[in-house]
Each structure stands twice: as C-alpha cells, then as structure tokens.
Amino acid sequence: MKLRLATPGPTEVPQRLLLAGAREIIHHRSTEMAGLLHEINEGLPPLFGTEHPVYTIAASGTGAMEASVANCFSPGDEVLVVSNGYFGERFEAICTDYGLTVHTVRSDWGTSADPAQVAAAYAEHPAIRGVFTVYSETSTGALNDVEAIARIFRDTDVIVVVDAISGLLVHPLPMDAWGLDVVLAASHKGFMLPPGLAFVALSDKAWTAVERGSGPAYYWSFERLRHFYPMSSSSPAVSLLLALHESLKMLNEEGLPAFQRRHAALGEAAGRALTALGFQPFIQEPHRRSHVITSALAPEGIDTGELLKTLSTRHGVTMTGGQAHLKGKLIRVGHVGAADPLDLCALFGAVEMALLELGHRFTPGTGTGEIIRALADFPHEES
Numbered sequence: 034m035k036l037r038l039a040t041p042g043p044t045e046v047p048q049r050l051l052l053a054g055a056r057e058i059i060h061h062r063s064t065e066m067a068g069l070l071h072e073i074n075e076g077l078p079p080l081f082g083t084e085h086p087v088y089t090i091a092a093s094g095t096g097a098m099e100a101s102v103a104n105c106f107s108p109g110d111e112v113l114v115v116s117n118g119y120f121g122e123r124f125e126a127i128c129t130d131y132g133l134t135v136h137t138v139r140s141d142w143g144t145s146a147d148p149a150q151v152a153a154a155y156a157e158h159p160a161i162r163g164v165f166t167v168y169s170e171t172s173t174g175a176l177n178d179v180e181a182i183a184r185i186f187r188d189t190d191v192i193v194v195v196d197a198i199s200g201l202l203v204h205p206l207p208m209d210a211w212g213l214d215v216v217l218a219a220s221h222k223g224f225m226l227p228p229g230l231a232f233v234a235l236s237d238k239a240w241t242a243v244e245r246g247s248g249p250a251y252y253w254s255f256e257r258l259r260h261f262y263p264m265s266s267s268s269p270a271v272s273l274l275l276a277l278h279e280s281l282k283m284l285n286e287e288g289l290p291a292f293q294r295r296h297a298a299l300g301e302a303a304g305r306a307l308t309a310l311g312f313q314p315f316i317q318e319p320h321r322r323s324h325v326i327t328s329a330l331a332p333e334g335i336d337t338g339e340l341l342k343t344l345s346t347r348h349g350v351t352m353t354g355g356q357a358h359l360k361g362k363l364i365r366v367g368h369v370g371a372a373d374p375l376d377l378c379a380l381f382g383a384v385e386m387a388l389l390e391l392g393h394r395f396t397p398g399t400g401t402g403e404i405i406r407a408l409a410d411f412p413h414e415e416s
C-alpha cells in the first residue's frame with residue numbers, strides 16, 4: 034500500500050530531497066561543508082524577510098521554542114503568551130518551566146488572537162519583557178495577525194517571539210518589515226524535509242535581550258551559535274543540511290509567491306471539498322485560515338477517530354484529528370510543502386471511500402468534484 038502523509042508536519046519529502054541527503058557524510062570543519070553552509074546561510078534570510086543571519090540547529094521545532102525562552106529571558110521575568118491552541122500552550126509550559134512569570138491572553142480554539150486584547154494585557158502588565166505568539170496555530174488551523182501584534186511593541190523594549198514553524202514560507206512573514214524579534218521555523222513543514230532541523234532568526238533588539246538573559250544554555254546558547262557562525266557550533270545534522278541545500282534550490286525554482294499561491298489554492302479547495310461532504314470549516318473567518326492545513330468539524334454521526342483509522346489502515350493515508358476537547362470531532366487535512374492538486378484529489382478520494390465504508394451516504398465524487406472545480410476557478414497568476 035502506498036503511504037501518504039497529509040499531516041501538518043512531518044510532510045511528504047520529495048524524492049529529490051531524500052536523494053540529496055543520501056550521500057557520504059562530509060566533515061563539519063571541511064571546506065566542502067564551509068561552502069555548503071555558506072550557500073545555506075545566504076539562502077535562508079530572504080525566506081524570513083530579514084537582513085540578519087538565520088541559525089540552523091539540529092532539533093525539532095520545540096527545541097527552537099525552548100531555546101528562545103532559555104536565551105532571551107531570566108527567571109522571574111514577566112512575559113505575555115498569546116495562546117489560542119496547543120502550541121500557544123506549549124510556550125506557556127516552557128516559560129513556566131524556566132521560572133518566568135507568565136500572563137496569558139487566551140482566545141478560544143478555532144479563533145485568532147485579538148490584537149486589541151494583547152494591547153490591553155500589555156497595559157495591565159507593563160513590566161513584561163517579551164511576548165510569545167504563534168503565526169499559524171497548527172492545532173486548529175488559525176492564522177494569527179502577528180504583524181498587528183508586533184506593531185504594539187514596536188517602540189518598546191519588549192521582544193516579540195514568533196513560532197512560525199508551520200507558517201513560514203506558506204504565508205508571507207517579512208520579519209524585519211513587521212518588526213519581529215525572534216522567528217522560529219523547522220525543516221519538516223514548508224521546507225519539505227524530514228524532521229530534525231530548526232531555524233532561529235534574531236533582531237538587534239533580541240540580541241540585547243540575549244545579552245542580559247541569564248538562563249543557562251550551552252548547546253542551545255544563541256551566543257555560541259553566533260560565535261561559531263557561519264560554521265556550526267557542534268556536529269551538525271549533515272544529511273539534513275545536504276537536503277536543506279537542495280530544498281532551498283527547489284523553493285527558489287518555484288519562487289515564494291507561487292509557493293504561497295499553491296498553498297492558498299489547496300486550502301481553498303480542501304475547504305470547499307470538506308464543506309460539500311457536510312463538514313463545517315473550523316475557522317470561521319476565511320482570511321484567518323492557515324494554508325498549512327484545513328480543519329473542519331465532522332457532521333453528526335461521524336467520529337473522526339474512526340475516519341482517520343480507516344484512512345490509515347485501508348488507504349495508507351495519514352491525517353490528523355483534533356487534540357484535547359476536539360478529539361473525535363475535528364479533522365485536519367495537511368497540505369503543506371510539496372502537496373499538489375493531484376495529491377489533494379487522491380486524499381479526498383480516500384476520504385470519500387473511507388466515509389462510504391463507514392456507512393455515510395452521499396454521491397461519490399462530491400468532494401473530489403469540488404476539488405477539481407475549486408482549482409479550476411483559482412487564479413493561476415497574481416493579477
């Protein structure tokens with residue numbers, strides 16, 4: 034059975050990237066590695082919309098989240114976490130573990146953070162040193178207005194830390210223009226790579242915070258990363274760097290605007306197909322829907338746990354459901370990275386077959402037909 038990953042990370046890895054990583058290991062202090070890192074270090078900042086270096090670490094995305102807390106703050110510092118999903122809660126947990134005093138601006142899962150509420154929380158807690166926010170909240174599919182959130186802190190010493198782990202590449206994120214101070218990303222989302230690399234970009238304001246931060250960090254130390262840059266601070270994930278080099282080439286060949294249009298088209302088509310099948314889009318406001326995944330609540334009588342199980346055991350398709358209180362109710366169709374229109378047709382073909390197998394009655398082709406119509410309607414070029 035052919036296996037298909039339709040999860041919001043890890044994503045399917047194109048064969049071209051798998052092969053790029055499948056070669057002999059080169060030493061991390063060799064001239065060949067210096068050349069490879071030079072090209073990677075040149076290639077990453079434009080994707081983050083920054084003039085600053087982007088540091089690559091061997092870690093999953095959570096490693097970069099933890100490193101941002103460990104480096105930029107000291108125990109007892111007050112911070113604000115903007116939380117509207119599972120990854121916002123992860124920031125709260127990490128900050129609490131590091132002894133920070135955490136204030137949370139909470140919004141319901143499925144909604145986006147309200148910048149006005151963030152401004153109000155800042156007025157109430159003017160001593161905060163940092164604000165944490167998630168760009169694309171992968172647990173629900175909500176896209177947060179990090180530009181508006183960052184604007185509140187523009188002329189202050191408060192640093193804005195953005196988990197852009199799934200949102201980077203898929204949605205525009207010009208770090209310098211928006212005044213973001215710490216931007217985090219990872220290899221197994223838009224970069225289409227296996228998990229194992231995380232990326233961190235820091236503004237000058239963030240470096241000031243790092244220099245005063247007293248949290249213990251060695252492997253995770255940003256100062257150590259800067260000290261060794263452009264080389265790596267310790268043995269890097271060589272095979273993943275080889276693949277990353279190729280991923281940057283692929284991203285450049287397609288170009289970010291086309292990459293983003295493709296994801297917008299897939300998101301629109303997936304949303305329309307799920308609606309046609311009787312699902313209800315989980316994110317109400319269309320412009321706040323992340324194009325990383327499409328999330329929807331199942332119609333009455335369908336347990337998404339059963340649906341996901343049928344999809345994986347009978348059709349080789351891995352999708353994800355809801356977490357916490359959304360377990361059994363939500364479905365999240367991942368279409369980030371290399372996913373294309375035909376992949377989406379296959380995924381919805383599988384969804385329809387699984388729904389029929391579970392006894393749901395509808396006209397076959399209801400969802401896939403909508404995919405084909407939606408993609409035909411979608412503008413191909415930027416007008």
Ligand SMILES: *Cc1c(COP(=O)(O)O)cnc(C)c1O
Binds near residue numbers: 095096228
């Ligand atoms: C994937 C993801 C992470 C990181 O998860 P890891 O499993 O540690 O890589 C963090 N935040 C968001 C928004 C994500 O999508």
